[in-house]
Amino acid sequence: RAKADGRNTFHFFEQGMDSRLRARRALDLDLRNAMAAGEFELYYQPVITARSSTVSGFEALMRWHHRERGMVSPAEFIPMAEEIGLIVPLGEWALLQACREAATWPAGLTIAVNLSPVQFKSRNLVPAVINALTSSGLAASRLELEITESVLLQESEVNLATLHQLRELGVHISMDDFGTGYSSLGYLRQFPFDKIKIDQSFIKELAENPQDAAIVRAVTGLGISLGMTITAEGVETQFQFDRLRLEGCTEVQGYLFSPPRPASALGPFLTGRQMTELSDARPAILAI
Numbered sequence: 001r002a003k004a005d006g007r008n009t010f011h012f013f014e015q016g017m018d019s020r021l022r023a024r025r026a027l028d029l030d031l032r033n034a035m036a037a038g039e040f041e042l043y044y045q046p047v048i049t050a051r052s053s054t055v056s057g058f059e060a061l062m063r064w065h066h067r068e069r070g071m072v073s074p075a076e077f078i079p080m081a082e083e084i085g086l087i088v089p090l091g092e093w094a095l096l097q098a099c100r101e102a103a104t105w106p107a108g109l110t111i112a113v114n115l116s117p118v119q120f121k122s123r124n125l126v127p128a129v130i131n132a133l134t135s136s137g138l139a140a141s142r143l144e145l146e147i148t149e150s151v152l153l154q155e156s157e158v159n160l161a162t163l164h165q166l167r168e169l170g171v172h173i174s175m176d177d178f179g180t181g182y183s184s185l186g187y188l189r190q191f192p193f194d195k196i197k198i199d200q201s202f203i204k205e206l207a208e209n210p211q212d213a214a215i216v217r218a219v220t221g222l223g224i225s226l227g228m229t230i231t232a233e234g235v236e237t238q239f240q241f242d243r244l245r246l247e248g249c250t251e252v253q254g255y256l257f258s259p260p261r262p263a264s265a266l267g268p269f270l271t272g273r274q275m276t277e278l279s280d281a282r283p284a285i286l287a288i
């Protein structure tokens with residue numbers, strides 16, 4: 001009896017694994033077809049100059065509209081796309097799409113595009129960036145490429161050379177999610193980033209946690225003295241914004257100003273007006 005139970009339990013467990021694996025394999029298959037099916041879209045989140053409260057540009061953030069599951073988070077599908085190598089053509093599509101969109105905006109506005117470490121491995125990154133710039137007609141100085149320190153963790157020699165080639169094109173290079181990795185200070189020595197984006201985990205409890213406030217202050221001071229722009233991610237409250245401005249952060253980004261939006265909903269943010277004049281365009285999340 002005990003044996004039979006054991007077998008049943010095991011069998012049940014195995015079935016659970018099976019269905020998870022099956023679901024994952026199905027999503028994997030869907031992902032391979034999603035590009036051809038036109039299921040990807042770029043959303044754009046405004047980036048705000050802290051001093052003037054005006055929009056300085058946008059970050060492109062990928063969305064996958066799955067025909068059955070609805071919106072799938074990039075936190076879920078980007079790692080899958082990296083695993084199956086799809087991130088290379090998908091990343092090239094995003095670069096081109098983002099540059100084309102940005103070319104329709106007023107000339108002062110920038111566009112930031114996230115890059116995967118896998119795109120560096122492909123060795124086709126520099127040509128893909130050149131292609132996006134030339135076929136969109138966007139000035140290189142308006143394009144920012146966001147990388148995480150994992151790019152400098154593996155194959156750092158080759159990837160550093162690629163970063164320098166990209167910089168020579170005139171594009172700007174940002175260190176994204178700063179503070180979440182291993183030895184962030186070392187990476188700042190390896191490459192002269194144009195911008196540091198302080199990870200949202202340090203902003204979240206800025207009001208309650210003096211440690212986070214100290215870290216934000218130190219990173220801002222460090223970055224500014226290295227001549228870099230400092231952007232705080234995940235700004236959700238007026239308190240956080242006031243504090244970040246006080247600490248000297250150059251730019252802020254977060255739900256307080258706007259969530260990522262489809263290209264068709266950017267109108268009010270392209271006018272050069274101050275964010276306070278755009279209150280009707282700001283989301284209800286202000287109430288948080």
Ligand code: C2E
Pocket residue numbers: 045060061062073074075078091094114115116146176177200233234235236253254255256259260
């Ligand atoms: P990320 O580049 O650090 O982007 C910031 C994330 O924070 C975005 O999540 C954005 O929607 C979210 N966010 C913005 N403001 C707030 C806020 O006030 N509060 C909170 N809680 N979150 C906020 P999203 O769009 O889900 O993207 C997640 C990550 O997926 C990105 O992190 C990036 O690493 C990756 N990703 C997105 N699009 C692309 C892409 O085109 N290529 C690559 N390689 N990665 C991408």
Ligand code: MG
Pocket residue numbers: 059114146176
């Ligand atoms: Mg980013």
Ligand code: MG
Pocket residue numbers: 176177197199200233
């Ligand atoms: Mg980030």
Ligand code: MG
Pocket residue numbers: 177
């Ligand atoms: Mg992130």
